Amino acid sequence: MCALCGALGASRYWTDAAGRPEFERAGAKLTRRLERSRRVDLVNAVLRAQRLALHDWGGNSYVLQNAAGRRQNVYNLAGVWAAADTLAAQPIDPLDEQLLRELEAGAGG
Amino acid sequence: MSNCCANSKRAPVAESAPRLPVLVLAGFLGSGKTTLLNRLLRDPACADAAVLVNEFGEVGLDHQLVLHARDRLVVLPGGCVCCALREDVEGALRELFEQRDSGRIVPFRRIVIETTGLADPVPLLLTLQSFGLARARLQRAQVLATVDALLGVATLARFTEAVRQVAAADVVLLTKTDLADAAQEASARAAVEALNPWCPVLGTRSGPDAPPTPSAPVEAATLLRALDAAADAAPEAAGAPPPAGRLDATAGRYRPVAGAAAHAACSFALRLDEPLDWGAFGVWLTALLHRHGERILRVKGIIAVAGLAAPVVFHAAQHMVHPPQHLPAWPSDDRRSHIVFIVLGLEPERIRRSLQAFNRVATRLAAAPPLARVKPAGAGGTVAGRPVRRPTAPSWIRG
Numbered sequence: 001m002c003a004l005c006g007a008l009g010a011s012r013y014w015t016d017a018a019g020r021p022e023f024e025r026a027g028a029k030l031t032r033r034l035e036r037s038r039r040v041d042l043v044n045a046v047l048r049a050q051r052l053a054l055h056d057w058g059g060n061s062y063v064l065q066n067a068a069g070r071r072q073n074v075y076n077l078a079g080v081w082a083a084a085d086t087l088a089a090q091p092i093d094p095l096d097e098q099l100l101r102e103l104e105a106g107a108g109g
Numbered sequence: 110m111s112n113c114c115a116n117s118k119r120a121p122v123a124e125s126a127p128r129l130p131v132l133v134l135a136g137f138l139g140s141g142k143t144t145l146l147n148r149l150l151r152d153p154a155c156a157d158a159a160v161l162v163n164e165f166g167e168v169g170l171d172h173q174l175v176l177h178a179r180d181r182l183v184v185l186p187g188g189c190v191c192c193a194l195r196e197d198v199e200g201a202l203r204e205l206f207e208q209r210d211s212g213r214i215v216p217f218r219r220i221v222i223e224t225t226g227l228a229d230p231v232p233l234l235l236t237l238q239s240f241g242l243a244r245a246r247l248q249r250a251q252v253l254a255t256v257d258a259l260l261g262v263a264t265l266a267r268f269t270e271a272v273r274q275v276a277a278a279d280v281v282l283l284t285k286t287d288l289a290d291a292a293q294e295a296s297a298r299a300a301v302e303a304l305n306p307w308c309p310v311l312g313t314r315s316g317p318d319a320p321p322t323p324s325a326p327v328e329a330a331t332l333l334r335a336l337d338a339a340a341d342a343a344p345e346a347a348g349a350p351p352p353a354g355r356l357d358a359t360a361g362r363y364r365p366v367a368g369a370a371a372h373a374a375c376s377f378a379l380r381l382d383e384p385l386d387w388g389a390f391g392v393w394l395t396a397l398l399h400r401h402g403e404r405i406l407r408v409k410g411i412i413a414v415a416g417l418a419a420p421v422v423f424h425a426a427q428h429m430v431h432p433p434q435h436l437p438a439w440p441s442d443d444r445r446s447h448i449v450f451i452v453l454g455l456e457p458e459r460i461r462r463s464l465q466a467f468n469r470v471a472t473r474l475a476a477a478p479p480l481a482r483v484k485p486a487g488a489g490g491t492v493a494g495r496p497v498r499r500p501t502a503p504s505w506i507r508g
Contacts, residue, residue: 014430015391022435023387023417035388041474042392042467077392081399094396094467095459103466106473 013076033059043080050088128248131220136255137264137271138226141284145255146223154330159217161201199240227270230277231427251336254278258289261297272374275304276406276451277426280335283312306376309335373454379461381446384415389471393464402428404455410448
C-alpha cells in the first residue's frame with residue numbers, strides 16, 4: 001500500500017502480460033508501463049462516445065472520469081467496466097451496433 | 110490458544126498432503142443424480158468418497174437415500190448450494206478436513222458434491238477456486254452432469270438451468286437409457302454435443318467404455334476414468350477444437366440446440382486469421398463478460414497472440430476466468446486463433462465483429478510512436494489528465 005495516498009497495491013490480473021516471461025516477445029520486452037498505456041488508449045477509444053476518460057494512476061490503479069468531473073478509482077479492467085456503468089449515461093456494451101460502427105470506422109482511433 | 114497451536118502444528122501436514130479430486134454432480138430435477146450417487150458410492154472405485162449433499166427444501170430426502178457414506182455426510186440445510194450457501198460449503202469442507210486430520214473419520218480420498226436440480230455449477234466452482242482451504246487441498250473440480258435420455262432434449266429446450274449445467278460439465282452421463290430407445294438416446298446425445306462440443310458423453314451406447322448390454326448402467330470406474338482423463342487433459346487438448354463432426358468450426362457457423370428457441374442456446378466457433386493483440390483481447394473479454402457474462406456459458410480456445418511464437422490456451426465460464434496457459438508450440442500447422450463459445454441468445458456474427466474491431470483499434474494504437482503515446486509522469490506530462498508543472502517555490506518563500 002502506498003503510505004502517502006493509501007492506495008492498495010494492485011494484484012496481478014489475468015489480462016496482465018508485462019513481467020511474465022511467457023509473454024515476452026523476441027527482441028521487444030513489453031514493459032508494464034507500455035502495456036497499461038496501450039490498455040488505457042484502447043479503453044478510451046471504447047468509452048469516448050460515452051464521454052468517459054480513463055487515466056493510469058501511478059501504474060497501480062486507474063481513474064475513470066466522466067464529463068461532469070466525477071471520478072472513480074479502480075484496480076483492474078473488471079472494475080473499469082463496473083465504474084463505467086455508474087458514470088456513463090448508458091451501459092457500455094461491446095456488442096452495441098453503434099459502438100462497433102465507430103470502432104470499425106476508425107472513430108475510436 | 111491451544112486450538113491455535115494445534116492448528117499450527119497440523120498445518121505442515123495438510124500442506125504436504127496430496128490434493129484430493131472433487132466431483133461436482135449436477136443435473137436437472139429428476140435426471141437421476143441421486144440414483145447415480147447411490148450407485149457411485151456402492152462401487153469400490155468411489156467407496157472412499159466424502160459426500161456433500163445440498164437440499165433444496167427442508168426435508169432431506171436425499172439424505173435418507175444416500176446410505177453408504179452416512180458417516181461422512183454433511184447436509185447443508187436449506188437454500189441453494191451455489192448461491193446462498195457458499196459459506197456453508199466452505200464450512201462443510203473445513204469441518205470435513207478437520208475430522209479427517211484429527212482421525213475422527215476414515216480418511217476420504219475424494220469429495221463428491223451433489224448440487225440441486227436447479228443449480229448452476231459455476232458459482233460453486235468459483236467458490237472452490239477462491240476458498241483457501243479448497244485451493245490448498247483439492248484439485249480443480251470436475252463437473253459430471255446427468256441428462257435424462259428420455260426428457261433431456263425437451264428439458265434443454267425449455268430450461269436455462271439445464272443448459273447451464275451441461276455447458277459447465279466436463280463429462281455428461283445420459284441416464285435412463287434402459288427406458289429410451291436408440292433414437293431417443295441419439296437425440297439426447299446430439300443435443301448435448303451441440304451445446305458442449307468438447308464434453309465426452311457417456312451412456313449405455315457410448316462406445317468402447319460402455320458396458321456390453323444396453324440396459325446396464327455405466328460403472329463408477331468408467332465415470333471416474335472419464336473425469337480423470339478430463340482433469341489430466343493436456344493444455345493442447347483444452348484448447349483444441351472440438352471433435353470432428355460436433356461443430357462446423359471451419360465455416361464458423363453455429364449450431365442451435367434443437368428446439369431451443371426459448372433461450373436460443375448455441376455453440377459456435379470463431380476462427381480468426383489475424384493474430385490477436387493480448388491487451389485488446391483482455392479489454393474486449395472483460396467488457397463482454399461484464400455486460401453479458403450471464404449469457405456466456407463458456408469460452409474456450411487456442412489463441413494466436415501477436416508477437417508470440419506459441420499459442421495461449423484460454424478458458425472461461427460465465428464470470429470465472431481461468432489463468433491463461435502458454436503452450437510450448439502449436440499443436441498443428443494451423444496457426445489461427447480458434448475460440449469456441451457457448452452462449453444464450455447472443456449473435457455469433459456480432460461477437461466476431463466486436464472482437465475484430467477491438468483488435469484492429471488496438472493494433473492501430475500500438476503502431477503509434479511510443480514517445481507520443483507514453484507521457485512521462487514528471488514535469489510536462491500528465492497525471493490523471495492534469496498537467497504536471499515544474500515545481501516552483503511558493504510565493505511566501507519567493508517573497
